[in-house]
Amino acid sequence: MTAQTSQSVTDLIHAMAKNSRVAARQLATLSGAQKNLALNKIADALLANQPRLIAENQKDLDQAQKDGLAPPLIARLALPEKKIAAMAQGLREIALQVDPVGQTIEAYDRPNGLRIEKRRVPLGVVAIIFESRPNVTADAAGICLKSGNACILRGGKEAIHSNLAIAAIIKEGLKAAAIDEHAVQLVETTDRAAVVAMATAEGLIDLIIPRGGEGLIRAVVEAATIPVIKHYNGICHVYLDKSADPDMAVKIAVSAKVDGVALCNTEECLLVHKDLAPKVLPRIAAAFREKKVEMRADPRIIGLLQDAKLAKEEDYGKEFLDFIIAIKSVNSIDEAIEHITRYGSQHTDAIVTSDLAAARKFTTEVDSASVMVNCSTRFADGGEYGLGAEIGISTDKLHARGPMGAADLCTYKYVVLGNGHIRT
Amino acid sequence: MTAQTSQSVTDLIHAMAKNSRVAARQLATLSGAQKNLALNKIADALLANQPRLIAENQKDLDQAQKDGLAPPLIARLALPEKKIAAMAQGLREIALQVDPVGQTIEAYDRPNGLRIEKRRVPLGVVAIIFESRPNVTADAAGICLKSGNACILRGGKEAIHSNLAIAAIIKEGLKAAAIDEHAVQLVETTDRAAVVAMATAEGLIDLIIPRGGEGLIRAVVEAATIPVIKHYNGICHVYLDKSADPDMAVKIAVSAKVDGVALCNTEECLLVHKDLAPKVLPRIAAAFREKKVEMRADPRIIGLLQDAKLAKEEDYGKEFLDFIIAIKSVNSIDEAIEHITRYGSQHTDAIVTSDLAAARKFTTEVDSASVMVNCSTRFADGGEYGLGAEIGISTDKLHARGPMGAADLCTYKYVVLGNGHIRT
Numbered sequence: 136m137t138a139q140t141s142q143s144v145t146d147l148i149h150a151m152a153k154n155s156r157v158a159a160r161q162l163a164t165l166s167g168a169q170k171n172l173a174l175n176k177i178a179d180a181l182l183a184n185q186p187r188l189i190a191e192n193q194k195d196l197d198q199a200q201k202d203g204l205a206p207p208l209i210a211r212l213a214l215p216e217k218k219i220a221a222m223a224q225g226l227r228e229i230a231l232q233v234d235p236v237g238q239t240i241e242a243y244d245r246p247n248g249l250r251i252e253k254r255r256v257p258l259g260v261v262a263i264i265f266e267s268r269p270n271v272t273a274d275a276a277g278i279c280l281k282s283g284n285a286c287i288l289r290g291g292k293e294a295i296h297s298n299l300a301i302a303a304i305i306k307e308g309l310k311a312a313a314i315d316e317h318a319v320q321l322v323e324t325t326d327r328a329a330v331v332a333m334a335t336a337e338g339l340i341d342l343i344i345p346r347g348g349e350g351l352i353r354a355v356v357e358a359a360t361i362p363v364i365k366h367y368n369g370i371c372h373v374y375l376d377k378s379a380d381p382d383m384a385v386k387i388a389v390s391a392k393v394d395g396v397a398l399c400n401t402e403e404c405l406l407v408h409k410d411l412a413p414k415v416l417p418r419i420a421a422a423f424r425e426k427k428v429e430m431r432a433d434p435r436i437i438g439l440l441q442d443a444k445l446a447k448e449e450d451y452g453k454e455f456l457d458f459i460i461a462i463k464s465v466n467s468i469d470e471a472i473e474h475i476t477r478y479g480s481q482h483t484d485a486i487v488t489s490d491l492a493a494a495r496k497f498t499t500e501v502d503s504a505s506v507m508v509n510c511s512t513r514f515a516d517g518g519e520y521g522l523g524a525e526i527g528i529s530t531d532k533l534h535a536r537g538p539m540g541a542a543d544l545c546t547y548k549y550v551v552l553g554n555g556h557i558r559t
Numbered sequence: 560m561t562a563q564t565s566q567s568v569t570d571l572i573h574a575m576a577k578n579s580r581v582a583a584r585q586l587a588t589l590s591g592a593q594k595n596l597a598l599n600k601i602a603d604a605l606l607a608n609q610p611r612l613i614a615e616n617q618k619d620l621d622q623a624q625k626d627g628l629a630p631p632l633i634a635r636l637a638l639p640e641k642k643i644a645a646m647a648q649g650l651r652e653i654a655l656q657v658d659p660v661g662q663t664i665e666a667y668d669r670p671n672g673l674r675i676e677k678r679r680v681p682l683g684v685v686a687i688i689f690e691s692r693p694n695v696t697a698d699a700a701g702i703c704l705k706s707g708n709a710c711i712l713r714g715g716k717e718a719i720h721s722n723l724a725i726a727a728i729i730k731e732g733l734k735a736a737a738i739d740e741h742a743v744q745l746v747e748t749t750d751r752a753a754v755v756a757m758a759t760a761e762g763l764i765d766l767i768i769p770r771g772g773e774g775l776i777r778a779v780v781e782a783a784t785i786p787v788i789k790h791y792n793g794i795c796h797v798y799l800d801k802s803a804d805p806d807m808a809v810k811i812a813v814s815a816k817v818d819g820v821a822l823c824n825t826e827e828c829l830l831v832h833k834d835l836a837p838k839v840l841p842r843i844a845a846a847f848r849e850k851k852v853e854m855r856a857d858p859r860i861i862g863l864l865q866d867a868k869l870a871k872e873e874d875y876g877k878e879f880l881d882f883i884i885a886i887k888s889v890n891s892i893d894e895a896i897e898h899i900t901r902y903g904s905q906h907t908d909a910i911v912t913s914d915l916a917a918a919r920k921f922t923t924e925v926d927s928a929s930v931m932v933n934c935s936t937r938f939a940d941g942g943e944y945g946l947g948a949e950i951g952i953s954t955d956k957l958h959a960r961g962p963m964g965a966a967d968l969c970t971y972k973y974v975v976l977g978n979g980h981i982r983t
Contacts, residue, residue, distance in 0.1 A: 160900075164923055243945065249934060251944050256926070258956050341956055356761075356784050362957040363786075383979040390981035476584075498974045499588055502680070510673060510977025519982075520675050520973065521667065532682050532765055532970040533786040534958040546956040549944065550922045553934025555807040557814035558943075 141328045148287075148332035152339035154317035155260040155285040161315050162283045163257050167234035169312060170280055174230040177308030178223035181273065184304050185219050191300035192269065199293055211267045214297055222273040222301075225524060229277040232523040235542035236283045250552040255545045257283030259341040262333045263526070264289045264355065266347040269297035276305050276319040278526050282544040285318050287333065287340065291347075292325035299323065327354075334359040342544075346527050364535060366527040369399040369482030370454050371512040374471040374497070375415060376488035377408040383509060384415045384487045389422040391485065391511040396428075397456045399528060400483050400505075400515040404451060404461040406471045412436050412464050423460065432462040452478030468493050472500050479503065482530055483515040483537075504530065504537035565752045572711075572756035576763035578741035579684040579709040585739050586707045587681050591658035593736060594704055598654040601732030602647035605697065608728050609643050615724035616693065623717055635691045638721055646697040646725075649948060653701040656947040659966035660707045674976040679969045681707030683765040686757045687950070688713045688779065690771035693721035700729050700743040702950050706968040709742050711757065711764065715771075716749035723747065751778075758783040766958075766968075770951050788959060790951040793823040793906030794878050795936040798895040798921070799839060800912035801832040807933060808839045808911045813846040815909065815935040820852075821880045823952060824907050824929075824939040828875060828885040830895045836860050836888050847884065856886040876902030892917050896924050903927065906954055907939040907961075928954065928961035 162170075181188070192214040199209050235255050242252040261284045265271045272288055279286035290298040302321035309316050322329050334343050334355050344364050345355040352365050373391050375384040391402035407416060416439035423430055430443035431450045437443050440462065450461040451474070465471045468486075475484050485507035486497040494508045505515040515538060517525025522540025529535045535543035586594075605612070616638035623633050659679050666676040685708045689695045696712055703710035714722040726745035733740050746753050758767050758779050768788050769779040776789050797815050799808040815826035831840060840863035847854055854867035855874045861867050864886065874885040875898070889895045892910075899908050909931035910921040918932045929939040939962060941949025946964030953959045959967035 160926075163926065245943070245945055249938060249943070259926070359784075360780050362955070364957075380979070386979060386981055390983075394982050494976075502584075502587065502683070503972065505973040505975060507975045508977065510975060510980035511982055513982040514673060514975060514977070514980065515973070519669070519673070520975075521669055531786070533788075536970050537973050546960050548927065549929040549939070549961050551929060551931045551934060551938060551944075552918075553932065553938070555804070555810060556934035556938065557810055558818050558935055558937040559814075 141326070144324060144326050144328040145332040147324065148322070148329055148336060149339060151287055151320050151322070152260060152336050155287055155320060156339060158315035158317040159257065159259045159285040162280070162285055162318055163236070165283065165314070167236070169314070170234070170283070171230040173280060173309055173312035173314050174226045174277055176311040177273070177277070177305050178226040180304045180308045180311070181219055181223045181226075181301070184300070185216060188214060188219055188297070188300050188304070189216070191296040194296040195294050204293065208267055208293070212269065212294055212297070214269055218270055222270050225274055226277045229281050229524045229541070232281060232541065234281070235545050238542075240547055247556065248554065249556055252550040252552070253547050254550050255542065256548050258544055258546050260285045260287065260339065261544060262287045262289070262340045262343040264330060264333070264343070264345045264347065264351065266291040266351065267294055269294040269301060271346070272298050272301045272321065273305070274524060275526065278524050278541050279544060280318060282541040284544055287320050287322060289322040289329060289333065295325060330355060331358045334361060334363070337361055344526065362534070364529050364539070365531050367480065367530040368454050368456070369401070369528075369530070370403050370452055370478065370480040371400055371482055372404045372406055372475050372479055372484045373402045373512060374406040374465075374468070374475070374484070374486045375408060375411055376468060376486055376490060376493050377410045378490035378493060379411055379487040380489055381411070381414045384411065385418045385422070387485070387487050387509070387511050388415070388419050391513055392423070392428060392460050393426045394511070394513055396458055398513070400512050401456070402460065402512050403453065403455055404463065404478065406474060407436065407462065407464050408468070408471070409435070409464045409466055412439055416440055427458055429459045430462055431459065433464060436462065436464045468496060472497065475501055475503075480530065482528070483507065483512045485510065485512050504528070565750070568748060568750050568752040569756040571748065572746070572753055572760060573763060575711055575744050575746070576684060576760050579711055579744060580763060582739035582741040583681065583683045583709040586704070586709055586742055587660070589707065589738070591660075593738070594658070594707070595654040597704060597733055597736035597738050598650045598701055600735040601697070601701070601729050602650040604728045604732045604735070605643055605647045605725070608724075609640060612638060612643055612721070612724050612728070613640070615720040618720040619718050628717065632691055632717070636693065636718055636721070638693055642694055646694050649698055650701045653705050653948045653965070656705060656965060658705070659969050662966075664971055671980065672978065673980055676974040676976070677971050678974050679966065680972050682968055682970050684709045684711065684763065685968060686711045686713070686764045686767040688754060688757070688767070688769045688771065688775065690715040690775065691718055693718040693725060695770070696722050696725040696745065697729070698948060699950065702948050702965050703968060704742060706965040708968055711744050711746060713746040713753060713757065719749060754779060755782045758785060758787070761785055768950065786958070788953050788963070789955050791904065791954040792878050792880070793825070793952075793954070794827050794876055794902065794904040795824055795906055796828045796830055796899050796903055796908045797826045797936060798830040798889075798892070798899070798908070798910045799832060799835055800892060800910055800914060800917050801834045802914035802917060803835055803911040804913055805835070805838045808835065809842045809846070811909065811911050811933070811935050812839070812843050815937055816847070816852060816884050817850045818935070818937055820882055822937070824936050825880070826884065826936050827877065827879055828887065828902065830898060831860065831886065831888050832892070832895070833859070833888045833890055836863055840864055851882055853883045854886055855883065857888060860886065860888045892920060896921065899925055899927075904954065906952070907931065907936045909934065909936050928952070
């Protein structure tokens, strides 16, 4: 990808980023009230411009039809009234959240009388790359604005008309709140070289977040010289411990799969303690059959699962994002943890148990961003964690791990207060 | 640098990192007591092996003499009894620190009854690259051990005998505490290809920290596909506000330079409000003259600074790391902040003032890792902030900013406790 960087695209991105930096200085010191005003003004403008948005979106939909895009992709691209209303509502909800900027993370006095405060401040300029869904443009802009960051957004080329229209409306909202219109900028070129230019804009962009397929994320990681936070998908496990309440086990094992099969926090593999298996698997199989979930199970338990297929080695550690689940029996909690360590993606894994020691062992030894006890993996979500709007779910360990809210787009500074202190 | 990656070195690093990962799993669940035991055992072993260490260090010193290394470099390389005792003492102090692992960062109940806990956990495997000073080997190993991380250390080739000896002694200490000896590993090859192999060991190494010259850091950043935390040096400013107490202003302005001229938190540029200048600059100049600090000043104030030279444009934003200081007068606090924004390195900047509004403005608008009021920039330090031993001072904004202690080598996981919760 590096070779594709064309100078004109790089110049364009750098010019944008310089404008972002100027805007970022204003944003960092804005009052919460002014940022919230902007969020509400943008929401107003989105609603006021519904016909225009729908017309621009139609251009993308027409092109998508012409290009023969798959129906699920087209569905993600569509921006009907309902989705526009949801975008506006999302921004109003972000306005209602607590402002993370300026929060004291900790503060204390040192023995020599120096007061040390660790204070939350914006990162500066954040670049976000995403695909297909145009409503991400408004969501991402809203979270960046709330956290005092200028942002440079780059959506998928299939949504370019919709994104341009949304970006223009955001500018109106910013203007109405007297905020530098470069606070939110959309990359208008669909040239892939723009991605490389963003990922290497040292000193201009503070963070790049690629949200999308593995190919996009890999390309950004390979090119990047600035920090990247990756949002890979999840290979999530539910482990039903020997001591699990059978009713709860059945409920969670089924729901974690069927209530949203194509999401990153969906259960892809069910692990069952051998002693519990006979009590729960027939009921689980019945529920899965009813929901048309294909079961791929190990030979030891296949007899308990009517209509299951035999699992192959490659079914473990696989992200189906579909009505398919791998099911495996284990002899112990240790074997379950080993399986998760080997095949999981450190995204979200759950145990169902009534045994305190098992819960403690699982939460300590499973090294995943979210480790759940007696609830569905599907709760791994910024909204469910009370973080407000979410910029995604980080599968990285550095800076932010798991669901990322506005506070996770911040850094901190140490503010040190003395009274003539010198070191000697 | 990329072209130099040789397969055998890559294989070696990957094999080491795989051993680190196994060790990391043990480390993550060790009790604080066991980690502290290891730290003290290593300290004991360092003291017990003083003659051996001094003999191995002598080999490095002899080679350095032969190679004609500069005297300051040789001084950094030397490992006399006093430095060995300090290494041991440093490890004992790390043992006395609070264990960051397992700390609850926050915890709360959601309206639906889910309990969410954000819990501090180790990163996993940390690679640290450093130059010349062999005592970093023990310091870095100690902080990584405390934070439950396995580490792969790579020191400068000029210190290879010293580092190998220290690493062997660390292994003895780990063994005595029944900890996997791969918890701390030293890269024995001095081939530069090892650095690239470490920086690209995705899935094996979680973080790489290059500590050293700009050339080393750049090489790591260019090659890296794993997260990097950079420790660039600092271009630190002290601004003497119009309202500053003159005695305090003189004391801080002088001390921030002379109490350690070659450190990253040393004042490199002094900014003085024009109204205060006549009251303080003659006294500051006298103190600098006495300490043989060369002053490079702007024409408006040069008359107040006996023996000062005229500053050139390139003297601003320069890291002298020497007995040289740039001095500039400003018309307002805004001009001071503009200067810092333009020429500073976002490391550490200080204001001396008695005016609350000025202090508030400075701490809000200066976007540096440490922003100081009425104290010397030299306080930007992990020990001074009460973080215990320090792995360095991050000049990045992501993950950790400013002085980094053991807690900054941790990430977190969300531990979510339900009672049969499912999403619907």
